[in-house]
Amino acid sequence: MIIDDFQRGPGFLLTESARLLRKLIDRRLQPLGLSRAQWSILAILSNQEGLSQSQISAKLEIEKSTAGRLIDQVERSGWIERRRIPGDxxxxGIYLTDQARQLLVQVETVILRSRTEMLHSLSPEQQQYLSEILQTVKSSLSAALELDRSELHTRKSEDTIG
Structure with a gap:
């Protein structure tokens, strides 16, 4: 059954809006030589440097081997460097280079401009309300995922015992 866009629910609208925002940002970052995956790594490290490959793969929700190849690519671009973690x-640990810090200023400008354009037709009050609603939706989905994880763990335990 095909449903037209006007009858699609909030999940579709959220997904489609996020896709369009990513597409806009990707297009605007392309002249800087950045792919989505590359700027995602830089964004993670801009908030917390020194993460391991495993930690980055977990934050990106990708396989460690995929993260490793991506990190290698970003390192070859001169935007990150690996440093030994003392005692291990x-x-x-993976750190931003000075070149990446300069690039991130441009990235931040692109992202803020895109975010402004995304919300330009909403009043400040509507923007605040939208953020509150989306935070509630996010919390509900996180709780549902945790419940599913818990139920799955319980079922596996019962299968092992039984």
Whole structure:
């Protein structure tokens, strides 16, 4: 059954809005030589440097091997560097370079401009209300995921015992 856009629910609208925002940002960052995956790594590290490859893969929700290849690519671009973590010879922390810090100023400008354009037709009150509603939706989905995880764990435990 095909449903027209006007009958699609909030989940569709959220997904489609997020897709369009990502597409807009991707297009605007392309002249800087950044792909979505690359700027995602830089964004993560701009908030918390020194993360390991495993920690970055978890934050991006991708496989460690995929994260490793991506990190290698970003490192070759000169935007990040690996440093040994004291006390652990197996794990390397990943840090932004000065070149990346300069690039992030431009990235932030693009993202803020895109966000402003996304919300320009809403009043400040509507923007605040939208943020509150989306935070509630996010919390509800997080709780549902946690409940599912808990139920799955319980079922696995019962299967093991039974």
């Amino acid at each position: 010879r197996r794990v390397w």
